[in-house]
Amino acid sequence: YVLAVGSSVFYAMFYGDLAEVKSEIHIPDVEPAAFLILLKYMYSDEIDLEADTVLATLYAAKKYIVPALAKACVNFLETSLEAKNACVLLSQSRLFEEPELTQRCWEVIDAQAEMALRSEGFCEIDRQTLEIIVTREALNTKEAVVFEAVLNWAEAECKRQGLPVTPRNKRHVLGRALYLVRIPTMTLEEFANGAAQSDILTLEETHSIFLWYTATNKPRLDFPLTKRKGLAPQRCHRFQSSAYRSNQWRYRGRCDSIQFAVDRRVFIAGLGLYGSSSGKAEYSVKIELKRLGVVLAQNLTKFMSDGSSNTFPVWFEHPVQVEQDTFYTASAVLDGSELSYFGQEGMTEVQCGKVAFQFQCSSDSTNGTGVQGGQIPELIFYA
Secondary structure, three states, rough: OOOHHHHHHHHHHHHHHOOOOOOOOOOOOOOHHHHHHHHHHHHHHHOOOOOOHHHHHHHHHHOOOOHHHHHHHHHHHHHHHHHHHHHHHHHHHHHHHHEEEEEHHHHHHHOOOHHHHHOOHHHHHHHHHHHHHHHHHOOOHHHHHHHHHHHHHHHHHHHHHOOOOOOOHHHHHHHHHHHHHHHHHHHHHHHHHHHHHHOOOOOHHHHHHHHHHHHHOOOOOOOOOOOOOOOEEEEOOOOOEOOOOOOEEOOOOOOOEOOOOOOOOOEEEEEEEEEEEEEEEEEEEEEEEEEOEEEEEEEEEEEEEEEOOOOEEEEEEEEEEOOOOOOEEEEEEEEOOOOOOOEEEOOOOOEEEEEEEEEEOOHHHHHHHOOOEEOOEEEEEEE
């Protein structure tokens, strides 16, 4: 009775025209742990989800048409979404016809494409999802990374089908997916050191691609020729003006730092920094992104400034996923020409397209940077 009240499928199973008459009903396609979660919800209205059973629970909720439990599963998956599981969840969200989850997956895969494509989860997806990902215009990575990921998937698929892992079998399991990789958009060096030596291309294909790079009369290729558009980085500028004075601002190996929060998930790709106010100069810089004292990303690099008040981008190795309504700390420690530009008339809130940024002072800042003025004028992000 309880199950029939909570699910039209159970009602039909127990009380409909084709009702089961057996005292024991076997349900072969739902995992016991997931079915128990379904029962618990229907009896007590409690939802107790876990990472290793949530997909099976979503399947059960969809099968028995229990929308509140299905919605809870999708919300759980969205909050646990990251680069390493985004491709698997994309595959599942398409299977379960969950467009909101699919869109969330694409946001992660596009912005953190290299991490997503190199994840173990990428090798577990079905071939149709593979083709959809490899066709994706917004993938924010080099084509050599896409090619390498496709080869890794082919190797895993050979093993799933019980086939020897040979170049011929890899081509066989990939089918048309191989011809969705935009090999001609690699640099000549990337192609020569990677795809050309992979043994998965025929000698004729390899020869034709080399000619395409170098010959005046280019041969016709079966691979797409246009480079992916990727994602355009956006910039959140928090100062209304910049200035320099003869006695400030100085970089002295101290930490410039600011805290920020956003009202929707974004991916922080880097920081825009001010450079020298006294001509062309090179800086060594360490940038860092932290949450609750835990370092999420850092990079030690160099950049050239040209003496103007422009900002100069410094990038993290990979874009970092930043969740909404939580404060993060962006920091920069610079060494180089001491006198530099600094920002003035800082704003506590900045609207960048669909994303609202909120700023507050950081206790890590030992060089004078705060909300009203100082350094770290820009956050560079994808949304």
